[in-house]
Amino acid sequence: MIVFTVVSTKGGVGKTTTTANLGALLADLGMRVLLVDADVQPSLSRYFPIAERAAFGLTELVKSGSLVPECISTLALPRAPRRNSELNPDGVLDIVLSDAPEGQLQDWLSPRIDRAVRIRTALGAPHVRETYDVVLIDTQGAVGHLQDAAVLAADTLISPVSPDILSAREFTTGTLELLERLEPSSVFGLTVPPMRAMIYKLENTADSRAISDAIREQFVPMRGRVSVLRTIVPHAVAYKRSATEQIPVHWLDPQRAGRTMHQLVWELIPSLEGSWALACEAFAASDEFEEARHE
Numbered sequence: 001m002i003v004f005t006v007v008s009t010k011g012g013v014g015k016t017t018t019t020a021n022l023g024a025l026l027a028d029l030g031m032r033v034l035l036v037d038a039d040v041q042p043s044l045s046r047y048f049p050i051a052e053r054a055a056f057g058l059t060e061l062v063k064s065g066s067l068v069p070e071c072i073s074t075l076a077l078p079r080a081p082r083r084n085s086e087l088n089p090d091g092v093l094d095i096v097l098s099d100a101p102e103g104q105l106q107d108w109l110s111p112r113i114d115r116a117v118r119i120r121t122a123l124g125a126p127h128v129r130e131t132y133d134v135v136l137i138d139t140q141g142a143v144g145h146l147q148d149a150a151v152l153a154a155d156t157l158i159s160p161v162s163p164d165i166l167s168a169r170e171f172t173t174g175t176l177e178l179l180e181r182l183e184p185s186s187v188f189g190l191t192v193p194p195m196r197a198m199i200y201k202l203e204n205t206a207d208s209r210a211i212s213d214a215i216r217e218q219f220v221p222m223r224g225r226v227s228v229l230r231t232i233v234p235h236a237v238a239y240k241r242s243a244t245e246q247i248p249v250h251w252l253d254p255q256r257a258g259r260t261m262h263q264l265v266w267e268l269i270p271s272l273e274g275s276w277a278l279a280c281e282a283f284a285a286s287d288e289f290e291e292a293r294h295e
């Protein structure tokens, strides 16, 4: 089982969109996926339609420090047959819904000595590790105990960054602060996971291309802590439509968004390289894809 947490000290950068669409694509590839909505504003919880709503959610997970079945809701994505998946023909897409009023969990966590490991402990239980292949945690673009717990539960952090100068600067300072603040947790035997920055909402202009090159350079002093993903997610209307229509972006736009999301999945989980979701298979087999590969 591998745990990714999507973080940023900023809101509106694409965390929820990334979490939801990565989850849906991984499930389409036959993986057993658990989404965790650790944002008190429950946008991930509303992204896809819910098939079965559990009685509890994030609050119970954090307070009990364990992932009991009563915390796990099931998402209702219309399922395409998965003939190309040998790994697990029935991918799973479950979710722990966000159910805590603003501030309540932060206050609850604040006096607790084990606050930084409560999500990690819950996800580390043997029954969880046997049930899921991938866990994706969405967070709120702010600093707090809940975000800390979500960060320290991860094997890898994913952080979307917009290719404009202001966002890039804010990313560098915000991210350095986040990582430096958590580094002392190593005295408790906890390691801050490596961070993969993802250039996100790239507009097709020379300016934003120049800036995305500059961002890669800016990361040189952060080497070892942050690396930049090769996959770049462009600014495209399909991602907005995905949220409105509650449908994964690789279904809505299998060619462009589908290709981007597959590249992202392959980069994050190299063992999946070359696997295609059925929705994108036709495109993968076409000449157009071969041309796009060599762009």
Ligand SMILES: Nc1ncnc2c1ncn2[C@@H]1O[C@H](COP(=O)(O)OP(=O)(O)O)[C@@H](O)[C@H]1O
Pocket: 010, 011, 012, 013, 014, 015, 016, 017, 018, 043, 141, 200, 201, 233, 234, 235, 236, 237, 239, 240, 241, 243
């Ligand atoms: N690649 C994209 N291109 C254009 N708009 C996007 C893209 N990804 C997300 N958006 C839109 O940007 C807004 C913020 O995205 P969201 O994922 O909610 O950010 P966060 O979770 O970081 O606050 C939403 O309206 C979303 O539909």
Ligand SMILES: [Mg+2]
Pocket: 012, 015, 016, 017, 039, 043, 044, 139
């Ligand atoms: Mg969000």
